[in-house]
Amino acid sequence: MSMERSIFVDPSRCIACGACVAACRECDTHRGKSMMNLDFIDRGSSIEALPTVCMHCSDPFAPCAQVCPVDAILSTDDGVVHSPDVSRCIGCSNCVHACPWGVPKFDPVEQLAYKCNLCYDRTSVGLGPMCATVCPSDALYYGTAAEVEAARPNRRVIDVFDFGEQELQTGNWMVVPDDFHLTTLPLVP
């Protein structure tokens, strides 16, 4: 079962303002900690930037959860891959290393790992997640694929990613130019 609405990441719209990073910190599940990543691609030549959210991988099922030795990371039927259960997490950092997106974060003081749970306290009651709700430019947008494709000309949405030999289906989506081909992604040698 997949999420009815999901996050759409459109790097071409990112203005690198950091609102997502700040807002993520306000999520009641992990207040004070941001699960967002925001990177300039090459600041020396451009201000182009890339926000990275948890993609809530579905097939194969979330690598972070697969490698968890204590089954601390669980998913719900709506496709949300939850943050490690603090009563089970043993702080091994397997999830941090397994994630292909670099999303889970390890808190060295608490000796616990955290990851995005799609603001479950909000999205489970119909509110948008904090990051996409505040995003000024809709570089992060919470909605449906049909909405995004209708609103943004010359763009399409993808939810299957090629990591070398491994294909990965995700719950969240990327927005790409409509002439974008997965094969144009350079493979890591």
Place this chain on the structure above:
Amino acid sequence: MGKFHMPTPPGVADMHGAGGESAGQWETDRPDERWVPTHCSFCGVQCGMHLRVAGGRVIGVEPRMDTHNRGKLCPKGVAAYQQLHHPDRLTYPMVRDADGLRRATWDEALDRVVDGIRRIQGGHGKDAVATYGGASMSTEKTYVLGKFARIGLQTRYTDYNGRMCMVSAGSANFASFGVDRTANPISDMAEADVALVLGANVGETFPIFIRHYWNLLDRGGTLIVVDPRETALSRMARLHLPVRPGTDAALLLAMLQVVIEEDLVDHDFVAAHTNGFDEVAASVAGWSPERAAEICGVPAGDIREAALLYGRADRAMLNHARGLEHHVMGSRNAMAAINLCLATGNIGRAGAGYGTVTGQGNGQGGREHGQKCDQLPGQRFFTDPGAIEHVAEVWGVDPSEIPPAGVPIFAQLELMEAGQIRGLINLCSNPMVSWPDEARTRRILSGLDLYVVIDIFLSESALLADVVLPGSAWAESDGVVANSDALVCKYNKAVDPPGEARTDIWILCELARRLGRGRYFPTDEPREVFEELRRASAGGRADYAGITYDRIEAEGPIAWPCPTTDHPGTPRMFTDRRFYFPDGRARFNAVAYEPPAEEPDADYPYRLTTGRVVAHYLSGNQTRRLGYLTDQTAGPWLEIHPHTAATLGVADGDPMRVTSRRGSLVLTAKVVATIRADTVFIPYHWANPVAANQLTIARFDPKSWIPAFKACAVRLERSEVPASPVPAPPVTDDRGRPATSVEQDARSAQFGRTAT
């Protein structure tokens, strides 16, 4: 070039980053939690937000979907609530003694102020005391401050910090349209074909407005951006003209010349609704794109293409902000921009018009109800005897009791240097960071007989004061603000001011009472002040008579003018093609190009331009204290092009000495190809020893008196000493004194300050 990494977000190890509370301590399920609908404390977008309140404390922020920002916030908006219970808040009055500032009672502090005012005014006349207000506070506060100056202190000298923000645009708007507000709402981008944006780094300074430009592009519209740096907006543009800072007028004159030459003029509109076209057409005759290209440092072909794209559009929008306005040519640059709108008939229609993007939270409302030196409430001028009579009646004084118009704050500084103005009450501004030529600022403020600061934090400017009074933040009283679109939004009170702090209006009323003028200041209740403001503004340009607290609460923000309670407000101006002059016609104003106040030369070969970053607001007195925002941007840097860096033998991250004729700093070089090679950039939000305004020049637009922040000349060299540390913002310590009093008072003593 290495990959830039955002800093690790604050966790439990960073107490300050978490707003002073450990994340582990954060309570999330408070049964008594309520959401107070309000707007942000920061920029002119005035995003709606809810403050989450529980147990008498603001514990967080919740996006608010029912206002113009539709839930969207920038990082400043997300972090704004952390100001309210911040440990740095001023919670008691302070007065200066022989050892510097110390804690005092309200009575002692207020008596000190009143005695000082009486002594100065007794010896040197009423006009020897001035007020200086901010535009980051509610309109009620700015209204009471202007009234307090004129009939409380009975001085002609009041002005406000929009002098560094909106005055060039305002001067041009009055000269061209007869009224000072943005003509078209930013949402008109959704109906435009072409947008021309000059000197507005929308992505960093008004991030929430960026989506309107995407609305333009998603419909197939064309964006043209004029900015010396690559910005989020310029990356969206079909045409980016990275002009030399300060040369915008040359560009605009050439664009108008092309529009005329190609006969893209809307002759019917020009003939029916404007005056002065022929004179302006004659004045641009010699301005070929090639001539402008020499001055602006961009290709002539791009200038021509920009003119053709703009001129051929059915509906074109033109926006500008401080990049165009912070120059000695500031108001004339804006007039040249408006000439282009008028010549092509791009005004007063959906998607066809003009807007100047307002910087400060209440940059619009804060300038229209009487704290500006030449205006009375309702955007009325002193040159209109009827205006003085109207306001005198509302205030309950004889018209002769209202002092004449004053002069802009930067003209007042000359009177302070001459000893004519000897006292200053500063409410809500931090000149030590924000005024140009910081050494001069320190000299002038330190030389006053009485310098009073009312603020919520101990700013660098408060450290020089004789009396510091703890005032109120935006969420500590009701009030209205007018945003960049002149939408009047309402702040709702969430909590009381902390400790002994009082509301700003209470402080002004109490000072008036102790000065024997209390009968003119009968209430510190914001709703009652607003009712008086409505009457004072009635019939003026900025007419608020039809706006009430209840209406805003029921209908949402309302754009002025709104003369009656059944009037819907005015989101878009001039739809009837009538302008605010007796003949109803807009004015073309001929503009002659003049180079920046200080041009690069052999000794100072590079041009410095200053500006802002998204994580900080104005002088940083608020945002430099919020852990998350300082994590995002900890301090300033020198932005320099790789070619220039190579010439100077400087690599990314090296310390660089930047020297102007006013001062010298050592900053870290950020070597990026996103800026012109002949120009360097420093963000200005920080204090000495890393204040960009230690370098800037105290030269002003002769009409608007805006400082020329965006262009001065500097020398650059690799520094042998490391970059100067970014100073922590001033705080009080447990002795009830500034934690840095020894150092600060030593600096004050250098200029002859002694305890009063």
